[in-house]
Amino acid sequence: MTYSQTAxxxxxxxxGLLHGILLKHHGFNVTILEKDTSPICRGYDAGVKEGLDMLAFLDKCDQVKHPQTISCLTPRTINQEGKASWSAGKAYRDDELGASRQYSASEFRRDDE
Incomplete structure (x- = not known):
């Protein structure tokens, strides 16, 4: 019997994002659901900062070796009727985030305006 590894x-x-990366690394098909449909990503200074300590930790311990940021993407949202739609807002660009890497994920699309 074959089992599908879906999370x-x-x-x-x-x-949620770090667990998604971990599960993807272990062969799972991952879907991350977020109720906030705002096109503006706000961190409120929460989460992990990429300071020198964090970068040193990642160099030593990161075995995934995949990108850690998402750039220039617009998330897909699912309304109460279960239909997918694209957010009308713009996602942050690389230069605004200082990001240099990006994911290629089927749940996102490029905002090629």
Whole structure:
């Protein structure tokens, strides 16, 4: 009997995203659900900062070796009727985040305006 390794993570916080990366690394198909449909991502200074200590930790311990940021993407939202739609707002760009890496994920699309 073949089993499908599928995981649904409730919440797109730093914890949800890191668990998604971990599960993806172990072969799971991952879907992350977030109730906030705002096109503006706000961290409120929560989560992990990429300071020198964090970068040193990642160099030493990161075995995933995949990108850690998402750039220039617009999330897909699902309304109460279960239909997917694209957010009308713009996502942050690389230069605004200082990011240099990006994921390629089927749940996101580029905002190529």
């Amino acid at each position: 649904v993570i409730i919440g797109g916080s730093i914890s």
